[in-house]
Amino acid sequence: MKKNNFTLSDWLIFIVILIIALAFRLYKIDSPLADFHSWRQADTAAVARNFIKAGFDLLHPQYDDLSSIQSGKDNPEGLRLVEFPLYNACFALLNKYLPIFSLEIYGRLVSTFASLVVIGIIYYLLVKEASRLSAVIAGLTYATFPFFVFFSRVILPESSALACAFLAIFFLYIYQQKNNFWQVIYYFLALIFFSTALLIKPTTIFYALVLFYLFARKNKAKVFTHWTMYLFFILTLLPLLLWRQYIQSYPQAIPASEWLLFSVNTPQGLQKIFFRPSFLRWIFFERINNLIFGGFAGGFFLLGIVRKNRSWLFPVILIAALAYLLTFQGGNLQHAYYQTLIFPALAIFTGLGVDLLFTQPKIFINPFLSTILVIAVLVTSWFFSYYQVRNYYQYSPDLLKIAKIIKTLTLPEDKIVTDTLGDTTLLYLSERKGYPAPIENFDRLKNKGLKYFVTMQTDVIHSLKKTNQYPLIFENDKFAIFEL
Numbered sequence: 110m111k112k113n114n115f116t117l118s119d120w121l122i123f124i125v126i127l128i129i130a131l132a133f134r135l136y137k138i139d140s141p142l143a144d145f146h147s148w149r150q151a152d153t154a155a156v157a158r159n160f161i162k163a164g165f166d167l168l169h170p171q172y173d174d175l176s177s178i179q180s181g182k183d184n185p186e187g188l189r190l191v192e193f194p195l196y197n198a199c200f201a202l203l204n205k206y207l208p209i210f211s212l213e214i215y216g217r218l219v220s221t222f223a224s225l226v227v228i229g230i231i232y233y234l235l236v237k238e239a240s241r242l243s244a245v246i247a248g249l250t251y252a253t254f255p256f257f258v259f260f261s262r263v264i265l266p267e268s269s270a271l272a273c274a275f276l277a278i279f280f281l282y283i284y285q286q287k288n289n290f291w292q293v294i295y296y297f298l299a300l301i302f303f304s305t306a307l308l309i310k311p312t313t314i315f316y317a318l319v320l321f322y323l324f325a326r327k328n329k330a331k332v333f334t335h336w337t338m339y340l341f342f343i344l345t346l347l348p349l350l351l352w353r354q355y356i357q358s359y360p361q362a363i364p365a366s367e368w369l370l371f372s373v374n375t376p377q378g379l380q381k382i383f384f385r386p387s388f389l390r391w392i393f394f395e396r397i398n399n400l401i402f403g404g405f406a407g408g409f410f411l412l413g414i415v416r417k418n419r420s421w422l423f424p425v426i427l428i429a430a431l432a433y434l435l436t437f438q439g440g441n442l443q444h445a446y447y448q449t450l451i452f453p454a455l456a457i458f459t460g461l462g463v464d465l466l467f468t469q470p471k472i473f474i475n476p477f478l479s480t481i482l483v484i485a486v487l488v489t490s491w492f493f494s495y496y497q498v499r500n501y502y503q504y505s506p507d508l509l510k511i512a513k514i515i516k517t518l519t520l521p522e523d524k525i526v527t528d529t530l531g532d533t534t535l536l537y538l539s540e541r542k543g544y545p546a547p548i549e550n551f552d553r554l555k556n557k558g559l560k561y562f563v564t565m566q567t568d569v570i571h572s573l574k575k576t577n578q579y580p581l582i583f584e585n586d587k588f589a590i591f592e593l
Contacts, residue, residue, distance in 0.1 A: 141504055153197060175544060224268050227261075239423070247457050247466070250459045283295050303346040316426075414465075527546070
């Protein structure tokens with residue numbers, strides 16, 4: 110199959126798209142860490158902050174939650190052993206040794222840079238395997254659509270893991286086209302990046318399907334007898350397996366995760382959603398079509414799926430994304446940031462769908478009208494998505510004021526209890542460790558070293574003042590602090 114050349118024009122378009130993507134992601138880059146999904150971002154940022162304070166011990170990362178809420182076991186050291194903390198260590202190192210920006214800004218910048226890497230690779234692959242138009246549309250979709258923008262600049266490891274996975278795909282793509290000394294370099298670069306992706310976020314393992322396809326494309330019928338493929342996957346999986354084996358010694362540091370496959374948390378408790386009609390409606394219609402694509406651009410995505418492709422590379426990327434989506438149904442329905450790992454497939458097939466309109470005369474005969482229609486649909490969809498996603502950037506100024514007062518009235522080593530229903534955002538903002546919910550009676554919490562209770566519940570404040578058992582340290586119209 111003949112490949113398209115990557116020309117100087119492609120480099121210029123590529124650079125423009127990356128500049129646009131960067132500009133969109135710099136929007137509110139300096140916001141306090143109290144925006145949408147702040148509870149998960151706070152846990153990630155807390156690990157980085159504790160690296161700076163206590164040293165870069167990658168085998169014993171710590172966050173601010175000392176409770177048993179996430180794992181079901183007491184965690185007095187605040188250990189957090191989920192993903193290997195490479196992403197956290199990266200922006201912590203930047204903040205420690207190049208303190209130009211805050212820790213939060215560095216966390217967002219690292220995620221932003223990672224998303225630019227993914228956009229660049231998507232553009233390159235589409236130019237080589239499809240067309241320049243599909244590459245431009247896919248790149249601009251990833252660069253500008255509001256849902257893509259927000260979740261590719263949050264303080265979470267998904268973007269970094271995705272960048273490493275696509276760097277692995279990129280280098281293996283080059284490897285399968287070369288037959289010289291350099292192919293060894295590309296092979297090991299792909300191996301290193303995919304191993305890193307798995308450590309940062311094990312769910313990127315679904316992109317192993319794409320890597321297998323690239324091996325098959327190179328070795329054809331001999332793929333199952335060629336040692337290079339087996340060596341690749343053994344060496345990429347080994348660090349992850351060793352890490353997973355290591356963390357089993359710290360069950361108190363591993364959040365419960367079984368529900369991510371089949372269930373969602375509701376006010377009535379865990380509810381099974383595995384392949385229920387409600388799951389399919391919420392994920393494919395409400396989340397992907399309405400929220401991510403703004404309602405209308407999803408049509409281009411569907412056109413891209415029915416398009417006949419020159420190779421199986423992009424369909425395999427779609428299959429990998431769909432396999433991930435349908436495996437972690439609970440996680441994808443509960444948490445919007447889980448869709449970060451399917452962004453490449455969504456952008457790629459949107460680009461392919463738009464390109465189909467201009468390469469199939471039976472669909473649209475007049476190129477001018479086709480162009481006007483595509484622009485109108487994309488712009489309208491962008492605004493429909495924006496009017497939903499814009500709220501993700503908002504945060505409560507009251508929360509920041511409460512955190513400031515806590516820092517003023519307590520010592521850095523004081524441990525506090527908040528009644529934020531397990532949300533660790535207030536712990537992070539106040540730079541205190543403790544419990545994000547009063548899951549035990551106050552006497553037991555006091556015996557465990559917790560010193561203050563912070564509540565924003567009016568009825569709880571009145572009740573504690575009435576009993577007069579715990580001294581009131583501070584009160585205003587928003588919250589109160591009691592000494593345990």
